Amino acid sequence: MTRPLTSGPPPSPLAVTTVETIPTGNQQLTVTVLENSNPATGALVTAYKNNELFVSGITGSNGTANLNIHPLTPGELRITATRHNNLPSTKTLTVIAGTPEPILVNTRQEIEDTGQINPNRILEPGETARLRITIKNLGSAPATNTRLRLSTNHPDITILDTTALLGTINPNESATAENITIAAAPNAMPGSNPEFTLYIYSDQNNWQNWFSITIGFSGSIWADIDTGTCALSVTALGTIGYDPQTPRQGRGFRYPKNDTSALYLASFVLGNGPEYLVDRFYNQTGIDQDWQLNDSIRNRLPCWNADQLLQASFSDLGHPQPKNIIVDQRALGLNQPALDNAVILVYDLWPVASIAAYNLYAGIIADFDIVPTDRLHDLARTFPEQRAVLMRNVNSQTRFFGIKLLFPDTSAFLTCIDHAAYVYPDSAMTDAMKYRIINGSIAVPVSDRPFNWSVAISTGPFNLIPGQSRQRLAFAFIAATDSESFLTTCQTVQDWFDNNVGLAEDQGIPEPVHPSLKAQPGIFTRRTTISYQLTEPCRVRLTAHDITGRTVARLFEGRLPAGNHQFNWNPIKLVPGIYFVRLQTGENQQTVRTLLLK
Structure with a gap:
């Protein structure tokens, strides 16, 4: 005995009715959905344009849904209507160029931490840095009186200067805010990613962007x-x-x-x-x-x-x-x-x-x-x-x-x-x-x-x-x-x-000075001796880091002659665990692992 896959009448198709052409810009689009020429109540209507918008709404008793859309560029906009026990319907609209308008987007943000202990364009725990934010106008008209406001709810981040003025940004041009300043708490977790909300204002429109940064940098594959x-x-x-x-x-x-x-x-x-x-x-x-x-x-x-x-x-x-x-x-x-x-x-x-x-x-x-x-x-x-x-x-x-x-x-x-x-x-x-x-x-x-x-x-x-x-x-x-x-x-x-x-x-690039870096003993309770050999005079930086990459001690920095060198490290205030001692000579470095016990 063969059973039917469905019972009852077959699902009837939906029909979508709306305009054929719309301009770019902010507007309300009315979409009507019918079933057998009758209003289709409770249908889900979506408007989609690749990489630009995705808006949805539900039809009312008259079978219509009003969608607030803002297509940015000419092209195709797809309308789709779906409802339980109905076959879906799709309609493609043509988007043409409308009134020229600016479109402001955040294209880049970077840390400027010159003057900090470790200036490396990374916001490390305890550091204060400027957050340079670049805004680009992707639209077809100038954005005048452009302003920025930055906010975050992350407990490890304090925004010391939240606003910036960028003036006029012409089409296809960019402007960078240099004065926004943020600080990371000393106990901030390296590798965490606080999120920010960026509000962009101009005389013509407002925009809202989101981005995140990474606190610290422990090294990565x-x-x-x-x-x-x-x-x-x-x-x-x-x-x-x-x-x-x-x-x-x-x-x-x-x-x-x-x-x-x-x-x-x-x-x-x-x-x-x-x-x-x-x-x-x-x-x-x-x-x-x-x-x-x-x-x-x-x-x-x-x-x-x-x-x-x-x-x-x-x-x-x-x-x-x-x-x-x-x-x-x-x-x-x-x-x-x-x-x-x-x-x-x-x-x-x-x-x-x-x-x-x-x-x-x-x-x-x-x-x-x-x-x-x-x-x-x-x-x-x-x-x-x-x-x-x-x-x-x-x-x-x-x-x-x-x-x-x-x-x-x-x-x-x-x-x-x-x-x-x-x-x-x-x-x-x-x-x-x-x-x-x-x-x-x-x-x-x-x-x-x-x-x-x-x-x-x-x-x-x-x-x-x-x-x-x-x-x-x-x-x-x-x-x-x-x-x-x-x-x-x-x-x-x-x-x-x-x-x-x-x-x-x-x-010419100088041949690297390859030191022989050792920690003896490698497993210690109070003190270990760091030894290394330099084949020629050079500037040396000797630092210690925890397993997250955070610098926990700056042991030595300066110029040393060729020969054998030693440094006694006594990490009194550090908790037991694995630590890495790093020796940097110019552009070259070596690292040795140590284990501090109680």
């Missing part, structure tokens, strides 16, 4: 470089975009920054043969784990005229035959016109043991999924004259992502990687294959069909000889709306790099 236009997650494990831990770490490469990621997995790769190929990219059964954490992501004061700087380091100690190579990684964000759709990655490779490495190649292998739900329709190509690789999707006209080699100024090895040939087969993604990719033996200049593709960009060979050499490489991750804009950005970023980072490169 990954963090975002956010230019305001694009955002790239960088890790302290040699991966870019995401690290394939469980759960995955990172948020990919996003352009615009609130869109989905176009990057699935990328890794810095180094090697001089199948026996020594170091990466965290695909292998035959999963992901290689050759790169290992040396120091976690740290937010540093920017250098080289960049606007943001995240620094980390990783080593090859996860490889079966390590050569004790340390990779210092700096990620640079540029919040500047024509540069804010790119993120620069600078890698400095140092041999820290007595093992020399010859004929090395290095680069990046990247698996872009330009449209994450449509990875089988990607295309890839190389641009040797720009030393760049680019990917796009045939079903998306505005998502173009790629990588450019910025340094050294040598020819690059570029290739498109067909997953059907180089990833999916059981014999694929061996260390031998990846070495052939980075040394240029595999060179596919352009994809031959829409499919799932990756790209690689590399350079070499070079040598790393302890005490004599180090190698710098630099790449730019670039996003654009078309190939022409991508190539233009390639040249713009190259010019910026040559005029800023490149000048520093020409002046």
